[in-house]
Amino acid sequence: MMVSYTLADGLTVGVEHLWPLALLPVAVALLAVLLFRGERGPRSASTRSRRLLFASRVLVVTLLVTAAAGPYTVQTRETPGEPRVTLLTDESDSMAVYPDRTAALVEDIEAAGVPVTTATVGSGTESRIGDGVSANLRENGTVVVVSDGQVTGGRSLSTAAEQARQLNATVSSVAVEPSRTERAVAVRGPETVSAGLPARFVVSLTSVEQSGNATVEVSVDGETVTTESVRPEGSVAITHTFNETGPHRVTATVDGEDVFARNDVFYRSVRVVEQPDVLYVGGDDYPLRDYLTTLYDVTNASTVPDDLRGYTAVVVQDRPAARLGNVSALQEHVIDGGGLVVVGGDNAYENGGYEQSSIASMLPVRVGNATGGTTDIVLLVDVSGSAESGLAVQKAVALDVIDQLGDGNRVGVVAFNQRAFRVADRQRLGGNRSRIADRIRRLQSGGATDIAIGLEGADELLGDSEGTIILLSDGRDEVGAPATVANRLGREGIRVIAVGAARNVKTSTLRTIASESGGSYFAADETQRLRLLFGGSSRQYSGQNLTIVTSGTFITSGVTLTANPGQANRVSVKSGADYQVATADGTPAIASWRFGLGRVVSITAYGDDGTLDGLLERPDSLVVTKSVNYAIGDPARTLTGVTAVGDARVGRETTLTYRGEERPSAPNVTFTRLGDGLYRGTFTPASAGYDDVLETEYAANYPPEYGAFGRSTELDSLVEVTGGRTYTPDQGAAIAREARQQATRVRTVREAWGWVPLLAALAVFLVEVVARRVQVYRGRTSLESGLL
Numbered sequence: 001m002m003v004s005y006t007l008a009d010g011l012t013v014g015v016e017h018l019w020p021l022a023l024l025p026v027a028v029a030l031l032a033v034l035l036f037r038g039e040r041g042p043r044s045a046s047t048r049s050r051r052l053l054f055a056s057r058v059l060v061v062t063l064l065v066t067a068a069a070g071p072y073t074v075q076t077r078e079t080p081g082e083p084r085v086t087l088l089t090d091e092s093d094s095m096a097v098y099p100d101r102t103a104a105l106v107e108d109i110e111a112a113g114v115p116v117t118t119a120t121v122g123s124g125t126e127s128r129i130g131d132g133v134s135a136n137l138r139e140n141g142t143v144v145v146v147s148d149g150q151v152t153g154g155r156s157l158s159t160a161a162e163q164a165r166q167l168n169a170t171v172s173s174v175a176v177e178p179s180r181t182e183r184a185v186a187v188r189g190p191e192t193v194s195a196g197l198p199a200r201f202v203v204s205l206t207s208v209e210q211s212g213n214a215t216v217e218v219s220v221d222g223e224t225v226t227t228e229s230v231r232p233e234g235s236v237a238i239t240h241t242f243n244e245t246g247p248h249r250v251t252a253t254v255d256g257e258d259v260f261a262r263n264d265v266f267y268r269s270v271r272v273v274e275q276p277d278v279l280y281v282g283g284d285d286y287p288l289r290d291y292l293t294t295l296y297d298v299t300n301a302s303t304v305p306d307d308l309r310g311y312t313a314v315v316v317q318d319r320p321a322a323r324l325g326n327v328s329a330l331q332e333h334v335i336d337g338g339g340l341v342v343v344g345g346d347n348a349y350e351n352g353g354y355e356q357s358s359i360a361s362m363l364p365v366r367v368g369n370a371t372g373g374t375t376d377i378v379l380l381v382d383v384s385g386s387a388e389s390g391l392a393v394q395k396a397v398a399l400d401v402i403d404q405l406g407d408g409n410r411v412g413v414v415a416f417n418q419r420a421f422r423v424a425d426r427q428r429l430g431g432n433r434s435r436i437a438d439r440i441r442r443l444q445s446g447g448a449t450d451i452a453i454g455l456e457g458a459d460e461l462l463g464d465s466e467g468t469i470i471l472l473s474d475g476r477d478e479v480g481a482p483a484t485v486a487n488r489l490g491r492e493g494i495r496v497i498a499v500g501a502a503r504n505v506k507t508s509t510l511r512t513i514a515s516e517s518g519g520s521y522f523a524a525d526e527t528q529r530l531r532l533l534f535g536g537s538s539r540q541y542s543g544q545n546l547t548i549v550t551s552g553t554f555i556t557s558g559v560t561l562t563a564n565p566g567q568a569n570r571v572s573v574k575s576g577a578d579y580q581v582a583t584a585d586g587t588p589a590i591a592s593w594r595f596g597l598g599r600v601v602s603i604t605a606y607g608d609d610g611t612l613d614g615l616l617e618r619p620d621s622l623v624v625t626k627s628v629n630y631a632i633g634d635p636a637r638t639l640t641g642v643t644a645v646g647d648a649r650v651g652r653e654t655t656l657t658y659r660g661e662e663r664p665s666a667p668n669v670t671f672t673r674l675g676d677g678l679y680r681g682t683f684t685p686a687s688a689g690y691d692d693v694l695e696t697e698y699a700a701n702y703p704p705e706y707g708a709f710g711r712s713t714e715l716d717s718l719v720e721v722t723g724g725r726t727y728t729p730d731q732g733a734a735i736a737r738e739a740r741q742q743a744t745r746v747r748t749v750r751e752a753w754g755w756v757p758l759l760a761a762l763a764v765f766l767v768e769v770v771a772r773r774v775q776v777y778r779g780r781t782s783l784e785s786g787l788l
Contacts, residue, residue, distance in 0.1 A: 016070030063761035083743040090147030092122035101729035108732020128154035149715025158480030172724035207232035247697035263706035267699035282317030318345030320352035335596030339631025349569035364577035364593040376467030384417035384449035417447030420457025452481035466493035474502030475509035490517035563614030642696035
């Protein structure tokens with residue numbers, strides 16, 4: 001048994017074993033018997049001599065017992081080391097816009113008396129900065145990075161940050177200001193569109209050291225459609241309708257002198273296919289049928305037929321289950337990848353007997369309960385040091401969130417910094433609302449930020465139950481580890497709803513965490529939408545128009561809702577489905593999910609006359625169009641040949657998807673069979689521009705290295721998370737000074753002191769023996785005195 005005691009800050013004393021102490025009274029008793037037993041004759045030692053000998057022998061035994069107990073001390077000490085700076089330099093092409101300050105920086109550091117080791121972490125079109133940082137990390141060590149932090153290959157900086165934290169290593173950086181002008185243009189938009197439907201493309205500009213706007217020209221099939229003056233980090237959107245099927249070209253060009261010419265042009269190949277074949281099952285007097293006809297190739301039917309081959313999606317409107325037709329064929333159609341949109345009305349859902357029909361299993365909603373559901377919820381509150389200045393805001397948001405949740409929900413609370421703390425066990429909110437709120441008010445801040453640890457703690461509180469984690473944080477953490485945990489939680493049926501609760505929120509991190517789990521991100525002033533998800537009968541939502549519940553999805557992005565249909569079917573959103581839009585009173589209006597390989601959308605809001613009312617008028621009609629487009633999915637899904645080509649970049653391996661009965665063959669393309677009639681090909685474009693493979697046109701663009709300029713925020717996060725510093729190029733002496741401080745380590749030193757009492761026991765014994773010999777020599781006693 002080990003016993004220790006702290007005498008002062010940094011000094012602890014203790015013994016390894018207590019059992020030797022039990023021998024001390026036995027040894028003392030034995031000594032007393034031996035020294036004071038028997039008759040005393042005239043030549044016996046005096047009582048005084050016996051007592052002195054007894055005292056000395058007890059001291060020797062005590063010292064021996066102390067040595068056997070294993071005394072030790074533990075101290076913290078500063079130990080100097082050999083300072084050294086590891087300088088990681090990025091020599092990739094994107095660094096050409098910066099002045100080369102590496103040689104001068106090395107000279108300044110070495111002039112301050114600290115040797116420098118340099119390593120290259122990027123060259124040419126590859127910036128493998130994450131790999132370079134990870135390879136040079138050492139336990140308790142530090143590296144200094146001279147780079148813009150734009151990673152174009154290898155592991156991410158967030159992965160490097162996790163490794164640095166495990167090694168207690170520090171990463172600092174040198175911020176170099178760009179000195180040359182550089183611009184890169186890019187085009188985002190669909191690769192496949194339907195003829196006659198408008199397609200939206202966004203042309204964006206990335207710039208450094210640009211004074212004023214730049215001129216961007218966009219052409220379609222060689223004809224200029226717009227010429228815009230775009231700000232340095234701006235964008236311009238164009239909408240174009242392709243009326244002819246086949247390949248089409250969208251090309252963007254930025255004008256002006258800069259370092260690289262290869263990224264001044266971006267190519268986008270668009271494949272235009274015939275309008276999707278959509279089957280409409282409903283009455284002749286519904287305006288939705290005519291609306292769909294303007295967008296798709298629509299076939300009308302009164303019931304679902306036995307053969308649905310050739311249809312990309314089926315739209316069913318206000319049909320009772322008894323008049324749906326072949327529901328089994330509809331299930332096979334969706335499971336095999338087809339789309340389904342079920343529009344409500346007076347004859348659908350709870351009014352149409354859907355709950356007793358096999359169509360119910362396909363729907364993303366459950367028929368019969370329009371109020372928010374009851375679920376297991378963990379409120380995860382960030383109380384780290386980075387959240388300290390905004391803790392009052394976070395407490396207010398947390399209390400507001402508690403107010404949004406219905407009484408029937410089971411709610412627990414976990415707080416976290418670099419550790420997770422259970423604040424309140426999971427319990428029914430009704431009757432415990434004030435007690436949980438009081439515990440939230442008592443939270444205090446401090447410590448580092450580790451969202452991954454917090455998510456793990458919330459998962460532990462949920463136990464084996466599926467549920468929802470509502471994360472309240474400023475997001476000031478690396479995204480890698482939390483996103484990994486969130487992805488695992490999503491696969492286990494636990495979604496994360498992230499709420500940006502602070503004065504300065506890193507929304508990108510929180511959005512990624514939520515997205516990885518299949519959840520959503522809300523700003524602090526959007527928490528009222530939680531009533532739509534978890535309100536129940538005790539916390540009813542009240543609005544004026546249709547409300548977007550989950551923003552940023554395919555269906556809701558870019559949508560503006562002004563309509564207020566007077567009716568809605570009584571449904572609740574199933575677990576795992578996406579709750580897209582709610583009515584003014586909080587009833588689900590639009591929900592979606594994946595079923596088999598296909599997609600299903602439920603539209604349950606309708607007008608007093610049984611039609612979709614204002615949902616078919618601008619701007620609300622866009623949400624109907626996007627709902628049907630979501631169900632359709634890839635319009636090229638039913639085609640054969642090359643159906644998709646990935647983002648092709650010069651010098652990078654690119655993939656294509658091929659559908660056909662036989663394995664294809666093409667020069668410089670390697671094919672792998674993925675399934676029946678499905679193949680994946682890989683190839684590497686050699687030059688930028690438009691090219692073709694297997695009679696299918698594609699566009700290849702400049703390598704990613706030429707599309708990202710300026711200092712990356714991920715590099716700043718890496719420095720912050722690992723406790724490093726950001727230097728300027730003229731701070732070589734400061735880097736050297738920091739290296740000396742890093743080399744001086746505070747170590748915990750444990751020393752055993754058993755040899756000291758042993759040496760003392762030997763010294764006492766020798767002194768006592770010598771003293772008795774002197775007494776004999778002087779004739780004051782004799783060897784026959786009877787002493788041991």
